[in-house]
Amino acid sequence: xxxxxxxxxxxFGTFAFSWVxxxxxxxxxxxxxxxxxxxxxxxxxxxxxxxxxxxxxRVYAANGCFYCHTEQVRAEYAGADIERKxxxxxxxxxxYIFKRPVLLGKMRMGQDLANIGARAPxxxxxxxxxxxxxxxxxxxxxxxGAVASAKxxxxxxxxxxxxxxxxxxxASPAPVASSSSPSAKPPAVAAAGASNASPSPxxxxxxxxxxxxxxxxxxxxxxxxxxxxxxxxxxxxxxxxSPRSVNFDSNMPSYRFLYRLRRITDARSxxxxxxxxxxxxxxxxxxxxxxxxxxxxAYMMALNQSHPLKDxxxxxxxxxxxxxASPSPxxGGQPAK
Amino acid sequence: xxxxxxxxxxxxxxxxxxxxxQLERALIDASTRVPVLIFYTSAxxxxxxxxxxxxxxxxxxxxxxxxxxxxxxxxGRVRPAHMNVMVYGWASMAGMGTAIWLMARLCRTVLxxxxxxxxxxxxxxxxxxxxxxxxxxxxxxxxxxxEFPSYAAIILFVAYTLVASWVVLMFRFRRGDQIYxxxxxxxxxxxxxxxxxxxxxLMLFVVPVQGVLQAAVGWWYANNLMFLWFGAIxxxxxxxMIPKVIGRPIYSYHLAVIGxxxxxxxxSWTGMQRLVDGPFPAWMVTASIAATILTLIPVATVGLNxxxxxxxxxxxxxxxxxxxxxxFGAMSYTVFxxxxxxxSLRSVxxxxxxxxxxxxxxxxxxxxxxxxxxxxxxxxxxxxxIGREWRYGSLIKLxxxxxxxxxxxMTLMLLAGGLAQGTSMENPSLAFSESxxxxxxxxxxxxxxxxxxxxxHFIFAYHFGLMLFGLGRKSTVPTFLNPVEAEExxxx
Numbered sequence: 045x046x047x048x049x050x051x052x053x054x055x056f057g058t059f060a061f062s063w064v065x066x067x068x069x070x071x072x073x074x075x076x077x078x079x080x081x082x083x084x085x086x087x088x089x090x091x092x093x094x095x096x097x098x099x100x101x102r103v104y105a106a107n108g109c110f111y112c113h114t115e116q117v118r119a120e121y122a123g124a125d126i127e128r129k130x131x132x133x134x135x136x137x138x139x140y141i142f143k144r145p146v147l148l149g150k151m152r153m154g155q156d157l158a159n160i161g162a163r164a165p166x167x168x169x170x171x172x173x174x175x176x177x178x179x180x181x182x183x184x185x186x187x188x189g190a191v192a193s194a195k196x197x198x199x200x201x202x203x204x205x206x207x208x209x210x211x212x213x214x215a216s217p218a219p220v221a222s223s224s225s226p227s228a229k230p231p232a233v234a235a236a237g238a239s240n241a242s243p244s245p246x247x248x249x250x251x252x253x254x255x256x257x258x259x260x261x262x263x264x265x266x267x268x269x270x271x272x273x274x275x276x277x278x279x280x281x282x283x284x285x286s287p288r289s290v291n292f293d294s295n296m297p298s299y300r301f302l303y304r305l306r307r308i309t310d311a312r313s314x315x316x317x318x319x320x321x322x323x324x325x326x327x328x329x330x331x332x333x334x335x336x337x338x339x340x341x342a343y344m345m346a347l348n349q350s351h352p353l354k355d356x357x358x359x360x361x362x363x364x365x366x367x368x369a370s371p372s373p374x375x376g377g378q379p380a381k
Numbered sequence: 382x383x384x385x386x387x388x389x390x391x392x393x394x395x396x397x398x399x400x401x402x403q404l405e406r407a408l409i410d411a412s413t414r415v416p417v418l419i420f421y422t423s424a425x426x427x428x429x430x431x432x433x434x435x436x437x438x439x440x441x442x443x444x445x446x447x448x449x450x451x452x453x454x455x456x457g458r459v460r461p462a463h464m465n466v467m468v469y470g471w472a473s474m475a476g477m478g479t480a481i482w483l484m485a486r487l488c489r490t491v492l493x494x495x496x497x498x499x500x501x502x503x504x505x506x507x508x509x510x511x512x513x514x515x516x517x518x519x520x521x522x523x524x525x526x527x528e529f530p531s532y533a534a535i536i537l538f539v540a541y542t543l544v545a546s547w548v549v550l551m552f553r554f555r556r557g558d559q560i561y562x563x564x565x566x567x568x569x570x571x572x573x574x575x576x577x578x579x580x581x582x583l584m585l586f587v588v589p590v591q592g593v594l595q596a597a598v599g600w601w602y603a604n605n606l607m608f609l610w611f612g613a614i615x616x617x618x619x620x621x622m623i624p625k626v627i628g629r630p631i632y633s634y635h636l637a638v639i640g641x642x643x644x645x646x647x648x649s650w651t652g653m654q655r656l657v658d659g660p661f662p663a664w665m666v667t668a669s670i671a672a673t674i675l676t677l678i679p680v681a682t683v684g685l686n687x688x689x690x691x692x693x694x695x696x697x698x699x700x701x702x703x704x705x706x707x708x709f710g711a712m713s714y715t716v717f718x719x720x721x722x723x724x725s726l727r728s729v730x731x732x733x734x735x736x737x738x739x740x741x742x743x744x745x746x747x748x749x750x751x752x753x754x755x756x757x758x759x760x761x762x763x764x765x766x767i768g769r770e771w772r773y774g775s776l777i778k779l780x781x782x783x784x785x786x787x788x789x790x791m792t793l794m795l796l797a798g799g800l801a802q803g804t805s806m807e808n809p810s811l812a813f814s815e816s817x818x819x820x821x822x823x824x825x826x827x828x829x830x831x832x833x834x835x836x837x838h839f840i841f842a843y844h845f846g847l848m849l850f851g852l853g854r855k856s857t858v859p860t861f862l863n864p865v866e867a868e869e870x871x872x873x
Binding site for chain 1: 442445446455456460461519520521522524560565568572573580585589592594596597609646649653656657662734737739740802806807809820821
């Protein structure tokens with residue numbers, strides 16, 4: 045080949061083609077989306093993030109959470125995400141317009157977190173004090189059997205899938221699942237079996253949606269013995285501090301470096317972690333979250349795509365059924381719709 | 382086979398012309414000595430560090446409590462540290478060293494302005510080091526392959542500008558009108574990289590785009606870095622090394638041209654294939670899937686071209702280290718691309734999108750393809766810079782087999798594990814933790830493969846160190862993997 049001009053032009057042209065095609069044109073198309081609202085201009089979604097949430101996103105990114113957790117729910121036809129109750133509709137570009145960085149993720153060594161905030165117990169939905177209000181049983185009061193089993197080192201890999209299978213067997217009614225060896229079973233898994241009785245939004249969604257198979261067990265446990273309510277802020281702190289005390293099968297590293305051990309001065313601080321068993325600090329000491337940890341939890345509590353979007357069909361919504369069993373409350377605390 | 386008649390050295394040219402040419406080459410090689418060795422030495426240093434980090438990451442993934450309580454050793458920080466050290470420390474520096482040497486040789490001119498390159502290497506090392514510290518101390522940005530905080534990115538860009546301006550200068554001083562196909566790839570790589578890097582930085586950090594477009598730009602950047610930077614350098618090196626070692630021109634220049642332009646056109650559009658069925662307009666993903674499928678054209682033309690060039694010369698891989706590594710890399714390029722096509726299909730991505738298969742894919746591209754080609758080039762180039770031959774053929778052989786088995790085992794483990802993980806994840810009647818549990822045994826197997834790779838890299842670094850300290854063999858014959866004379870004797 046003679047002459048550089050065609051070569052340079054070609055190199056530049058191919059690059060420019062790709063740049064325009066995959067970044068500039070999409071930017072015209074979806075680069076300036078606005079929040080949606082209803083006719084009166086209320087019920088705006090999504091809303092800008094608070095400072096703590098923004099900082100929490102940075103903590104989340106800096107510690108690489110997104111290498112194992114996605115924040116995107118695929119449509120029904122593209123995967124089992126909605127069946128897994130990771131969301132009741134697919135994620136759409138508008139869900140992310142205030143996010144920065146956008147941490148869609150590429151790997152699911154852990155659950156999808158796009159709606160982790162929507163799973164929180166209702167009273168926690170609004171920005172909650174990190175401490176969790178419930179004066180939960182502390183220290184020795186907790187069922188130490190469960191913790192002891194968690195402590196017994198990592199289980200042989202064959203054992204844990206087995207127990208998971210036993211507990212989630214879809215058709216089995218709850219009593220069977222929970223009776224099958226309540227002492228040895230990790231608390232989280234045991235609770236999963238029993239969860240169909242709990243009146244949580246998720247269970248309601250499962251029961252209310254006619255399309256879903258009669259599987260009674262919610263996809264995630266609702267309550268774990270001796271721990272704060274599942275997916276409450278206090279629960280997140282305990283989970284970050286000691287993942288395997290919450291979920292025996294968890295593969296998540298502990299993030300103890302986001303917490304501080306300190307001596308109790310006059311009274312136990314309200315945001316001290318409700319730790320049990322071997323994780324509990326000595327008498328007179330308490331474990332409190334650092335500001336980064338509280339931001340991180342605030343970020344997770346704010347992950348909520350349950351608000352319906354006009355341009356996305358929500359799943360399991362034969363229109364008649366949904367108003368009653370509306371699975372997910374709006375951010376403001378009122379039921380959606 | 383009978384090796385007689387197959388030239389194991391560079392084809393000897395007729396007396397007078399040959400002498401001048403040899404002399405000229407020796408002069409050029411000598412002029413590239415300092416800058417290229419600086420790039421190579423830094424690269425090998427980063428390779429060792431990146432390998433140690435990789436082993437750590439791999440073990441921590443199935444042993445989550447290992448050193449989890451130290452903030453800068455938490456898995457989520459060590460993993461980007463490993464990735465970025467490998468991408469910017471090892472692969473980019475080794476690739477640039479190779480590209481510089483190839484440029485000087487192919488422009489047939491002695492290396493001018495070496496200070497540009499030396500300064501470039503210095504700044505680049507500084508950038509990688511600062512970026513590594515930033516990531517470990519919790520300043521990672523959250524975009525894959527762009528985790529380095531902006532101060533490190535700026536330094537990298539300055540370093541890069543120095544190197545690229547050198548390339549342009551060299552091109553001005555080149556002799557002869559012919560521009561060999563390798564130069565196309567190298568020129569492409571050196572011009573594409575700054576655009577891709579600048580576009581990525583600008584659209585993510587300086588004037589950030591809104592919402593999900595950040596993820597789109599992020600993956601667009603990562604894929605282009607893989608294809609237009611690493612891929613282009615590696616393919617350029619393959620186009621040089623194979624004909625050079627076997628002493629035979631490439632099979633078809635037309636095929637090479639077709640391969641180049643289709644590669645540039647299609648592979649630059651593949652970025653969104655990693656985001657199949659994500660929250661994007663469907664046309665973006667579909668366009669990338671289509672482009673990924675169309676990369677079959679460059680894969681087929683390039684593969685065919687290399688294959689036909691090698692036709693009849695494959696037995697030479699028994700002797701030449703360069704050829705063995707390079708051909709392994711060139712073959713991996715085909716495998717890498719085919720896997721890329723497979724996992725981008727929607728029906729497959731449904732199962733494999735969020736699993737370890739994407740890790741297998743990255744390693745096939747960056748290791749089995751790029752790194753193996755660069756190893757091959759280094760086995761060719763380093764003796765010419767130092768004037769000594771590699772000391773131990775056996776060490777090269779060990780390096781090759783440890784690397785080949787290591788990456789093979791890793792790919793198999795991650796593919797099989799990803800399949801197990803994906804199928805259980807797509808079955809909502811199984812608890813989610815089931816999918817994690819199902820992949821853990823494979824991750825342990827992957828750690829085993831990491832031990833092999835670690836061994837191979839330490840062997841290579843040791844051997845490279847021997848060369849650096851002038852402890853290579855003084856000989857006019859290159860180091861072969863197997864003794865040529867013995868084979869010949871037994872063949873007759």
